[in-house]
Amino acid sequence: MNRRSKEALFFNIFRGCALFVVIVLVVILGYILINGVGKLSIDLFTQNPAPNSHGAMVAGGILSPIVGTLMLMAIVLIIAVPAGVFGAVFLVEYGGNNRISRAWWMIVNNLAGVPSIVWGLVGVGLLVYYLNFGLSLLAAGVTLSFVILPLIMVATKEAIEAIPPSIREASVALGATKWQTVRHHILPYSASGILTGIILSLSRAAGETAPILLTGVAVNAAIPSSLSDSVQALPYYIYLMTQTSDRSAAIPMAYAAALVLIGVIVLLNLGAIILRNRYRQKYRW
Amino acid sequence: MVALKSKKNNRYMRKIFEGGMTGLLLACALVSVLVLLMVFMFLLGNSLPFLQNNDIWQFLTGTHWLPFGDFPSYGILPLFVGTLMVTLVASLIAIPVGLGATIYLSEIASPQVRNVLKPVIEILAGIPSVIYGLFAALVLSDWIMVIFEPNTRLNALNGALILAVMMIPIMVSVAEEALNSVPRNLREASLALGATRWETLKMTIVPAALPGIVAAIILSMGRAVGETMAVIMATGNSTQFTFNILASMRPLTAALAIDVPEATVGSMAYYSLFAVGLVLFIITFALNLVAEYVLARFKEAYH
Known part of the structure; x- marks a missing residue:
């Protein structure tokens, strides 16, 4: 085999790998779309899950899982977003590039690598039992916030670091303090980048199952009326539907809920992409 | 004189504010480290009652869960x-x-x-x-x-x-x-x-x-x-x-x-x-x- 045909052979193999990845995505999304779309109805979005005649929770709709997921996302928004954004601002703007802040970022990166079920375990031990939150919306939301915190920090870091140092130097040269520089220059200029990161992190929070599995979800939970109630969530509902013995009724519901969950995530991602594109047009360094 | 004094006062206030904001941001950054420490300490602390009462070797190599x-x-x-x-x-x-x-x-x-x-x-x-x-x-x-x-x-x-x-x-x-x-x-x-x-x-x-x-x-x-x-x-x-x-x-x-x-x-x-x-x-x-x-x-x- 000569050198040219060898090149063609290998390049085609690589092309095949890439094609395979695309096909996998199309097949997975296709299966969920085709099997889930038939179940979509007004009732699906307006009714809570209900038991069927055999007592399995496969009838009704998925209202309470949808609302529960939104509530969990709200808790993450309140806890993880401010802590993550301000923490990252401190590390980049005040910490600089020294050994301590590099080690600190290493810790953040390692936090992002902690398996989500380990967070669930810590959530059970610390929040549910030790702090006596019980199996609740609050315990699940806080656990989820732990999972999301490092993601928001890394996204914020990348957004801030994209701002050229000359902006900071100009601001400080005009007599602005560190906080004034952050408040009037760093945060506004990186706002859309940070916002993109927040949206993507929230979409991750919407799909996380393992952390909430142990800390606050319940099969027959209604829409929570307080932070101490247990909660239903879309990903947990999907998991439940694959574990139910009444498969013929449960599987269509699982696909429908999966389609809704993917819909939520795609919408959030689209929002992030639009934001990112606008940001690119607004600021060019 | 008065204006000068208030300016001085202002600068003093600003310094406090600046310090406060730095502290707040530092606190947020500390969360990440504290959380990691907490996870590790908590896992370790709650494993200890088990690890002290059981053979660790048996735990790692036993074939029945x-x-x-x-x-x-x-x-x-x-x-x-x-x-x-x-x-x-x-x-x-x-x-x-x-x-x-x-x-x-x-x-x-x-x-x-x-x-x-x-x-x-x-x-x-x-x-x-x-x-x-x-x-x-x-x-x-x-x-x-x-x-x-x-x-x-x-x-x-x-x-x-x-x-x-x-x-x-x-x-x-x-x-x-x-x-x-x-x-x-x-x-x-x-x-x-x-x-x-x-x-x-x-x-x-x-x-x-x-x-x-x-x-x-x-x-x-x-x-x-x-x-x-x-x-x-x-x-x-x-x-x-x-x-x-x-x-x-x-x-x-x-x-x-x-x-x-x-x-x-x-x-x-x-x-x-x-x-x-x-x-x-x-x-x-x-x-x-x-x-x-x-x-x-x-x-x-x-x-």
Whole structure:
């Protein structure tokens, strides 16, 4: 085999790998779309899950899982977003590039690598039992916030670091303090980048199952009326539907809920992409 | 005089405000470190009652995982082997395919193709693990039944295949960055010497980017070890001790998800699960640390 045909052979193999990845995505999304779309109805979005005649929770709709997921996302928004954004601002703007802040970022990166079920375990031990939150919306939301915190920090870091140092130097040269520089220059200029990161992190929070599995979800939970109630969530509902013995009724519901969950995530991602594109047009360094 | 005084006062106030804001931001940054410390201390603290009363060697090498019942046995070897088998088989598929796709994406594809392929990878990374689990449990398992005819519908191979799919986007994004950070002049020098693009790739770019590629592989393996939902839905969760990839297995993560709700708080089974969590934490932490270290050295070399 000569050198040219060898090149063609290998390049085609690589092309095949890439094609395979695309096909996998199309097949997975296709299966969920085709099997889930038939179940979509007004009732699906307006009714809570209900038991069927055999007592399995496969009838009704998925209202309470949808609302529960939104509530969990709200808790993450309140806890993880401010802590993550301000923490990252401190590390980049005040910490600089020294050994301590590099080690600190290493810790953040390692936090992002902690398996989500380990967070669930810590959530059970610390929040549910030790702090006596019980199996609740609050315990699940806080656990989820732990999972999301490092993601928001890394996204914020990348957004801030994209701002050229000359902006900071100009601001400080005009007599602005560190906080004034952050408040009037760093945060506004990186706002859309940070916002993109927040949206993507929230979409991750919407799909996380393992952390909430142990800390606050319940099969027959209604829409929570307080932070101490247990909660239903879309990903947990999907998991439940694959574990139910009444498969013929449960599987269509699982696909429908999966389609809704993917819909939520795609919408959030689209929002992030639009934001990112606008940001690119607004600021060019 | 008055104006001067108020100005001084103002500056004083500003200093306090400035200090307050710095403190607030520092507090937020401290959260991350405190959380990590808390996780580790908490896992360790809750494992201690178990580790003090049980033989650690027996815990690590025992072949029966029966934490409940009158004669409990806390051997995590079957769980560990479950994690190992699933991760290794997934890696055998994900590493070549992921690398191939990465090389295509960053070296071969035209900008138009790249604009399609990159979002595809991003979407794959964004799909929740429970959706992958759903696909494995309902669709992939049927295909495996037809092709390999295993004894159980849900088995380790099923979990490994879906994990392979989940590993690919992480590998591609980290490895692509590594390929992109290889300096342009290396590539140009190789081409100028008459090497074909494949030879340049094989003998110049990939060797130069090797540390980044290794980090990508380690990071994606860490993800596979820590993955819970897809695994719990796909592998069947039997605690038998076996190396048969077509048998049902229960990896470490699945054991936590299944057994924690069963365990009474303060019982030995409860503490044993924290010990399992500690093992899992240490494995993934070590993998991440190695990957971080390799990446940091790699970045230093080319900056």
